[in-house]
Amino acid sequence: xxxxxxxxxxxxxxxxxxELLRSSGMQVTSGxxxxxxxxxxxxxxxxxxxxxxxxxxxxxxxxxxxxTQRHPSTGVLLVAxxxxxxxxxxxxxxxxxxxxxxxxxxxxxxxAINRLVVERSPSAPGQVLAFVGAKGGVGTTTTAVNVAxxxxxxxxxxxxxxxxxxxxxDAALYLGAAPRHSVVxxxxxxxxxxxxxxxxxxxxxxxxxxxxxAPTRIISGAIDTDRIQALVESAARQxxxxxxxxxxxxxxxxxxxxxxxxxxxxxxxELAAVRNAGRVASALLRRHGKDRVTxxxxxxxxxxxxxxxxxxxxxxxxxxxxxxxxxxxxxxAANKGRPLALDNHNKLAAAFVAxxxxxxxxxxxxxxxxxxxxxxxxxxx
Ligand SMILES: Nc1ncnc2c1ncn2[C@@H]1O[C@H](COP(=O)(O)OP(=O)(O)OP(=O)(O)O)[C@@H](O)[C@H]1O
Ligand SMILES: [Mg+2]
Numbered sequence: 001x002x003x004x005x006x007x008x009x010x011x012x013x014x015x016x017x018x019e020l021l022r023s024s025g026m027q028v029t030s031g032x033x034x035x036x037x038x039x040x041x042x043x044x045x046x047x048x049x050x051x052x053x054x055x056x057x058x059x060x061x062x063x064x065x066x067x068t069q070r071h072p073s074t075g076v077l078l079v080a081x082x083x084x085x086x087x088x089x090x091x092x093x094x095x096x097x098x099x100x101x102x103x104x105x106x107x108x109x110x111x112a113i114n115r116l117v118v119e120r121s122p123s124a125p126g127q128v129l130a131f132v133g134a135k136g137g138v139g140t141t142t143t144a145v146n147v148a149x150x151x152x153x154x155x156x157x158x159x160x161x162x163x164x165x166x167x168x169x170d171a172a173l174y175l176g177a178a179p180r181h182s183v184v185x186x187x188x189x190x191x192x193x194x195x196x197x198x199x200x201x202x203x204x205x206x207x208x209x210x211x212x213x214a215p216t217r218i219i220s221g222a223i224d225t226d227r228i229q230a231l232v233e234s235a236a237r238q239x240x241x242x243x244x245x246x247x248x249x250x251x252x253x254x255x256x257x258x259x260x261x262x263x264x265x266x267x268x269x270e271l272a273a274v275r276n277a278g279r280v281a282s283a284l285l286r287r288h289g290k291d292r293v294t295x296x297x298x299x300x301x302x303x304x305x306x307x308x309x310x311x312x313x314x315x316x317x318x319x320x321x322x323x324x325x326x327x328x329x330x331x332x333a334a335n336k337g338r339p340l341a342l343d344n345h346n347k348l349a350a351a352f353v354a355x356x357x358x359x360x361x362x363x364x365x366x367x368x369x370x371x372x373x374x375x376x377x378x379x380x381x
Pocket of ligand 2: 140141142169170
């Protein structure tokens, strides 16, 4: 990238910092903290990057969250006296994506600004699909793992599965993966979660799918909604498809998936599961609206006492996908660590592939990865 083209607004009275930016070939406009108020106006023209010097401050500027909310593509870099964890957390909540500390290294400063400019390039964020179980054991992980695998095969596009079961999840086992890191490493280091760092935490599975696994040790304590949201947003900037395996029992987790395009409640025809699906559905509908919430009826049996219409009545959402039951195949796949969607020899595998086709828009007869897809494809990992 040619640094001459980068426009920087510098909020600082440090002339040395201004000189440093100029000598790297950037076009710099500097001003006091009040400059951020002007930039936060809805119609304000935005620079490529805003550099905010907080070395002499104890707080972040109060208008910063408004700026990043109204202008999410404006990159913000903080220059702090030190990388204090409390400040980092506040910065992350204010959607600051880069932070450097004293002594200011010119190369690190330029590299951080270049990263922000690259991120600003207008590639749309990836599609995020969350599967949330109405109850334990209904087949949420089986569905998430197989749909994600089918998407990665069909779309030939970077696809990531995130197992958000902080109390321990099964996706790694179902995918035959042996991850060394987990979603907890990402959440604990959320302020430095750039492309390189995320890549160091994921494990490539036997198919083309990448996995950010659940922790193997049990994590206690409250879920930090902001961190999970930041993780999902960051993943969606780097992957064309992000699939989430979500625990449905945690209301905070349901809040955390705000960047999700489709949230599918997985349910079967057991009374307790259907009743819980009603609760999860009303919580999700309240938070995310009717267009984004959908229902998957797993292990569907047309002769069961509880029918599809009952599920729809309780959840108030039409069932979008019914998946047939095939316990021997599902069990063997889980035990072998090889998603059954990879071997399209039965109705259940075909059903997962059909869900993936619908979500990605790859037609049944068409070759995967058409011209448009190849043009819009993100960088492969
Ligand atoms: N469509 C299906 N047909 C038959 N068996 C299935 C089907 N889907 C899942 N199963 C089986 O049901 C069991 C539970 O599946 P899975 O682990 O995916 O559920 P879960 O909802 O993720 O459970 P947990 O609450 O423990 O996370 C597994 O033995 C799996 O093989
Ligand atoms: Mg599970």
